[in-house]
Amino acid sequence: MPQEPLIGLQSPTDDGMLDELQQETFGYFLHESNVENGLVRDKTENDSAASIAATGLALASYPIGVERFFLTRDDAIRRTLATLRFFSNSRQGTEPDSTGYRGFYYHFLDMQTGRRALKCELSTIDSALLLAGALTVAMYFDRDTSDEREIRECGDALYHRADWQWAQDKGLTVSQGWKPETGFLKYRWQGYDEGLLLYVLGLGSPTHPLVGESYRAWSSTYEWKKIYDTEFLYAGPLFIHQLSHLWLDLRHIQDDFMRKKGIDYFENSRRATLVHQQYAIRNPHQFAYYGEHCWGITASDGPGPATRRVAGIERKFFNYVARGAPYGPDDGTVAPSVVVASLPFAPEIVVPTIRHFNELRLREMNRYGFKATFNPTYPDKGERPYGWVTPWHYGLNQGPIVMMVENYRTGFLWRLMRRCPHVIEGLRRANFRNGWLS
Numbered sequence: 001m002p003q004e005p006l007i008g009l010q011s012p013t014d015d016g017m018l019d020e021l022q023q024e025t026f027g028y029f030l031h032e033s034n035v036e037n038g039l040v041r042d043k044t045e046n047d048s049a050a051s052i053a054a055t056g057l058a059l060a061s062y063p064i065g066v067e068r069f070f071l072t073r074d075d076a077i078r079r080t081l082a083t084l085r086f087f088s089n090s091r092q093g094t095e096p097d098s099t100g101y102r103g104f105y106y107h108f109l110d111m112q113t114g115r116r117a118l119k120c121e122l123s124t125i126d127s128a129l130l131l132a133g134a135l136t137v138a139m140y141f142d143r144d145t146s147d148e149r150e151i152r153e154c155g156d157a158l159y160h161r162a163d164w165q166w167a168q169d170k171g172l173t174v175s176q177g178w179k180p181e182t183g184f185l186k187y188r189w190q191g192y193d194e195g196l197l198l199y200v201l202g203l204g205s206p207t208h209p210l211v212g213e214s215y216r217a218w219s220s221t222y223e224w225k226k227i228y229d230t231e232f233l234y235a236g237p238l239f240i241h242q243l244s245h246l247w248l249d250l251r252h253i254q255d256d257f258m259r260k261k262g263i264d265y266f267e268n269s270r271r272a273t274l275v276h277q278q279y280a281i282r283n284p285h286q287f288a289y290y291g292e293h294c295w296g297i298t299a300s301d302g303p304g305p306a307t308r309r310v311a312g313i314e315r316k317f318f319n320y321v322a323r324g325a326p327y328g329p330d331d332g333t334v335a336p337s338v339v340v341a342s343l344p345f346a347p348e349i350v351v352p353t354i355r356h357f358n359e360l361r362l363r364e365m366n367r368y369g370f371k372a373t374f375n376p377t378y379p380d381k382g383e384r385p386y387g388w389v390t391p392w393h394y395g396l397n398q399g400p401i402v403m404m405v406e407n408y409r410t411g412f413l414w415r416l417m418r419r420c421p422h423v424i425e426g427l428r429r430a431n432f433r434n435g436w437l438s
Contacts (some may be wrong), residue, residue, distance in 0.1 A: 054395025236324020
């Protein structure tokens with residue numbers, strides 16, 4: 001597959017920096033997985049459950065690993081087949097310890113048995129990430145061998161099994177999840193969020209598809225805002241402006257909403273990225289280190305819950321919460337991964353910020369690149385002068401780094417998924433037009 005850059009490579013020094021960061025980050029999927037069933041740990045904490053989202057990101061990252069020589073094609077095939085065979089054969093049913101139901105899967109699974117863990121919900125968005133990973137490997141492994149044929153057949157079959165109409169729970173929009181004990185969750189995918197990928201996959205299904213009205217019902221709840229003289233489709237946490245773009249090349253194609261606004265979702269994510277940097281430069285709450293080269297807040301781990309007096313100001317610190325800019329919540333916690341995943345949108349501000357994070361030695365003694373978050377404002381700094389650092393790596397942070405570094409440098413995943421008939425069908429049913437879809 002050709003490797004010409006779609007956006008433009010950085011300097012040789014920056015290229016080497018991205019090489020190292022991408023390979024270190026990819027190591028998470030090599031070492032935090034169960035090679036017998038392909039499940040990937042949610043985070044590096046001891047006894048962490050598997051995350052189906054992290055597992056889907058691993059599937060999507062294996063082709064990148066092959067292209068970048070992080071692992072052999074044979075090793076990637078073994079890992080991929082272990083994953084797809086597990087989900088193909090795992091129990092689907094209403095029993096509380098099943099792996100999934102109606103073609104969707106529980107958010108967290110036991111790393112060894114693959115059964116539901118932590119009494120969690122059957123998650124439609126995390127299932128979408130898993131299925132997107134399955135479609136990725138089905139597109140990539142295209143050789144005429146028994147193993148690669150099985151990958152294609154199995155990946156497609158898993159996607160075909162998802163009953164998107166059931167997941168609507170008799171409504172137009174899609175439910176966020178379901179539990180065998182209590183039924184569907186009361187929350188739905190509405191308002192601009194990472195659900196864009198979910199709706200495209202649901203619309204493209206050849207077996208249980210959503211209808212166009214479902215997408216229009218979702219997009220009708222968008223919020224268009226003007227912040228710092230920048231107009232864009234608003235969502236506070238920065239990851240929302242990235243997650244669907246891991247797979248979908250949304251440059252120069254538009255749905256009805258974006259046609260009216262005269263931009264596309266790629267430009268919208270660029271604007272959101274610039275707003276996040278501006279928020280840090282303005283720093284209205286005077287958090288430590290915030291500035292031109294220290295920004296990026298999102299749904300992430302944090303040092304709380306705690307209340308501390310810092311330089312005469314009483315501050316509340318959160319644990320895992322959906323941090324957002326500029327309206328919060330915010331407690332001074334920065335997520336390097338969400339900055340790196342912004343590379344395709346605004347490399348001119350992202351590359352210098354990655355350099356700055358390296359100068360802060362945020363990868364030092366970390367096995368898998370950047371830790372998920374750090375907080376220079378939190379008073380209990382330990383031995384690190386730049387503040388509290390989470391002890392964990394999260395699979396949900398690792399995948400976007402690997403994938404968006406590659407999309408920035410070569411457009412590899414975007415080109416791959418632009419050939420996927422289900423993605424093409426889903427985008428067209430959502431009334432996307434122009435650009436490469438023409």
